[in-house]
Amino acid sequence: MNQPARKRDAEATQTAILETAQALFVEFGMDAVSMRNIALQSGVTKSLIHHHFQTKEQLWCAVKERMFAEYAEMQMAIFDSMPGGPDMLRHTIRVYFNFVREHPEIVRLWCWTCLEGDAQAGFVERQLIQRGVAKLSEAQEKGLLRADVNPMLLIVQLVGMTNQWFLARERYQMWAEPSGEQPNNWDELFLAQFERLFIDGVSPSDNETSS
Amino acid sequence: MNQPARKRDAEATQTAILETAQALFVEFGMDAVSMRNIALQSGVTKSLIHHHFQTKEQLWCAVKERMFAEYAEMQMAIFDSMPGGPDMLRHTIRVYFNFVREHPEIVRLWCWTCLEGDAQAGFVERQLIQRGVAKLSEAQEKGLLRADVNPMLLIVQLVGMTNQWFLARERYQMWAEPSGEQPNNWDELFLAQFERLFIDGVSPSDNETSS
DNA sequence: ATTGCTACTGACCGACCGGTCAGTTAGTTG
DNA sequence: CAACTAACTGACCGGTCGGTCAGTAGCAAT
Numbered sequence: 028m029n030q031p032a033r034k035r036d037a038e039a040t041q042t043a044i045l046e047t048a049q050a051l052f053v054e055f056g057m058d059a060v061s062m063r064n065i066a067l068q069s070g071v072t073k074s075l076i077h078h079h080f081q082t083k084e085q086l087w088c089a090v091k092e093r094m095f096a097e098y099a100e101m102q103m104a105i106f107d108s109m110p111g112g113p114d115m116l117r118h119t120i121r122v123y124f125n126f127v128r129e130h131p132e133i134v135r136l137w138c139w140t141c142l143e144g145d146a147q148a149g150f151v152e153r154q155l156i157q158r159g160v161a162k163l164s165e166a167q168e169k170g171l172l173r174a175d176v177n178p179m180l181l182i183v184q185l186v187g188m189t190n191q192w193f194l195a196r197e198r199y200q201m202w203a204e205p206s207g208e209q210p211n212n213w214d215e216l217f218l219a220q221f222e223r224l225f226i227d228g229v230s231p232s233d234n235e236t237s238s
Numbered sequence: 239m240n241q242p243a244r245k246r247d248a249e250a251t252q253t254a255i256l257e258t259a260q261a262l263f264v265e266f267g268m269d270a271v272s273m274r275n276i277a278l279q280s281g282v283t284k285s286l287i288h289h290h291f292q293t294k295e296q297l298w299c300a301v302k303e304r305m306f307a308e309y310a311e312m313q314m315a316i317f318d319s320m321p322g323g324p325d326m327l328r329h330t331i332r333v334y335f336n337f338v339r340e341h342p343e344i345v346r347l348w349c350w351t352c353l354e355g356d357a358q359a360g361f362v363e364r365q366l367i368q369r370g371v372a373k374l375s376e377a378q379e380k381g382l383l384r385a386d387v388n389p390m391l392l393i394v395q396l397v398g399m400t401n402q403w404f405l406a407r408e409r410y411q412m413w414a415e416p417s418g419e420q421p422n423n424w425d426e427l428f429l430a431q432f433e434r435l436f437i438d439g440v441s442p443s444d445n446e447t448s449s
Numbered sequence: 450a451t452t453g454c455t456a457c458t459g460a461c462c463g464a465c466c467g468g469t470c471a472g473t474t475a476g477t478t479g
Numbered sequence: 480c481a482a483c484t485a486a487c488t489g490a491c492c493g494g495t496c497g498g499t500c501a502g503t504a505g506c507a508a509t
Contacts, residue, residue, distance in 0.1 A: 056269060135353065137406075138349055141349070141406045141409055142267065142346060142350065149408075152412075156413040180428055180431045187403060191399070191402040194349075194353075198352055199360075199394050202390060203390065216391060223386075224387070224395065224435070224439035224440055226439070227438065228435035229435055
């Protein structure tokens with residue numbers, strides 16, 4: 028009677044476990060987090076986690092699937108909202124950049140899965156990326172994009188540049204002079220320069236704009 | 239008498255331990271590697287590792303310092319070899335890209351230290367980066383580089399883009415159609431496009447080239 | 450009320466973890 | 480030669496790990 032022994036609600040329990048596990052795994056890495064710790068922090072017994080997810084490995088997979096699903100939904104929305112005009116790339120960069128800024132945990136997940144060589148993750152993203160490639164190819168046919176860029180590599184570069192920034196942002200700030208403090212619009216400075224370098228190189232040159 | 243009990247050579251022993259630890263740590267991450275495993279694979283007893291490096295944490299630090307030192311030496315050489323002409327950036331990108339391609343372990347180390355939030359690492363790199371910033375500022379004064387780019391962010395973007403490519407290369411390849419196999423010059427394609435987008439955006443525009 | 454299902458608990462397991470320590474052995478110094 | 484230092488060994492420690500299992504308890508169907 029000390030504890031009401033939890034409300035009997037499998038779904039809520041699983042969600043609680045997943046959210047706690049997600050926070051811990053993403054922060055410290057799968058190996059550095061114990062099942063005991065997850066149990067403690069989510070207010071659930073260790074056995075119960077095993078009851079719902081069997082093994083630590085499977086819990087980790089469940090966390091990854093959950094996060095990638097959320098990411099995929101968002102990414103798909105970005106592709107769908109791409110304007111057809113010349114501002115397409117600028118818009119896309121900004122939307123993706125802001126999404127990642129508000130969900131830095133997705134970058135850490137990305138990074139952990141890259142390091143562990145998770146083969147699953149790549150396949151999950153494939154149809155997503157091919158949607159983007161189709162969009163970009165379309166834009167090329169309309170003359171909105173240089174014909175000599177590879178759409179998939181363009182996505183790699185756009186996504187990669189953004190991801191690595193949010194992964195190592197704090198590290199980069201240490202590179203600057205410690206005197207005078209950091210500008211707190213560091214993100215905006217980066218985005219502006221990224222956009223400038225990227226877009227100016229990506230936009231069709233003058234002799235091919237009017238096709 | 240079964241084993242000649244090792245040649246009594248502290249330096250060689252430490253090197254053997256460091257090399258084994260480096261390979262394992264970089265591959266699997268610090269938490270996933272046990273001292274027993276390092277001992278086994280380097281042909282040394284576990285106690286001997288503790289004798290030379292005290293704790294696992296200190297061994298990890300020794301590995302990081304060793305690798306960063308090697309990296310710093312190389313990076314410094316790149317800065318020093320920067321040509322003063324208009325090909326400066328193109329040359330720098332290629333040299334750095336090729337260095338990382340031949341030392342992919344440095345990217346993994348980079349990534350592990352980012353995820354664990356290693357504060358030390360950032361400071362180690364600082365003087366290195368400021369050397370590069372000085373070089374780029376110089377180039378700007380000579381009109382070889384747009385005046386409106388931030389040199390430090392430029393380095394962040396150059397290094398970051400390259401690093402993330404070699405971190406997630408295998409993952410990106412899964413994005414492509416499984417049919418028709420990958421081109422084995424994937425690296426060159428990426429580099430070419432990276433260069434094109436980056437340089438064309440970075441070069442001074444026509445009205446400021448002749449200062 | 451009984452049955453059946455399953456969310457949930459707590460005690461327990463063997464394996465492995467990082468680290469310690471007393472002791473052995475090889476090389477150097479005097 | 481003896482004396483000393485430091486490289487090196489193997490047995491051992493307390494603690495934590497992921498995982499199991501027999502049992503309890505809440506809820507729905509009959």
